[in-house]
Amino acid sequence: MKKQNLRLGTLVFATLMLLIAALACNPPGAGSTVVPPDTVPPFRPGGEATESPPAESTVPATAAVVETPSGGGGSGPSLVITDVTLSTNTPAAGGWVVVDVTIQNQGGAAANDFELVLIPHYGWGPPNPAGYETLPSIAPGATHTVNFSPGVLYSDVGTFTLRVLVTDDLYATGNPDSTGGGGDIWDETVTVGGGIGLIMCCRSSSCHRSHPEF
8 A cells, every 4th residue: 555655656746847847848928929919910921911001102292383374464555544534524505624634554565656536425426526636655554644725615505425535546536436456435424504506626726516416
């Protein structure tokens, strides 16, 4: 009986020694790879899947370029009537109306060969201009004022449209609506009280007579 117990104790002791030796040679965790949470392990020959982080773009960002057209009044002349002043809009029959006209070149080139025309009874049949003023060369942005004095003489009772016309149209006398290649139009209402007939004169003393039946 004692011999059997001795053999059993020897066997248990030998088994414990073998287990201790095995643990010393191969501690827990040896030979394994610890992978942090939410991390894809690298590729290993043998079949494990891998995933690489997306590559960052190396193309620099580009800003959109918006081109704004340059300003300016255009390539040609553009004469604009900026002001018309009458000594009165309600003359008595046989009274004179002095006319001052201010013009500005709002274009991009000098205005040459333009005329300023007064039509005292616009809409009464033939235009019958009350004379002309040949304008000097007007540079871009420059202004020019013309004074018609004594101006226009009205002798007929009624209400009339005084048209001020800037044009380079050689046929403007036949077409009071033509501003040519860069002119302008300005209308003023004139109401005359008392008198007969309508006489239209300009400061050049070139006069024209019109009759009511027109």
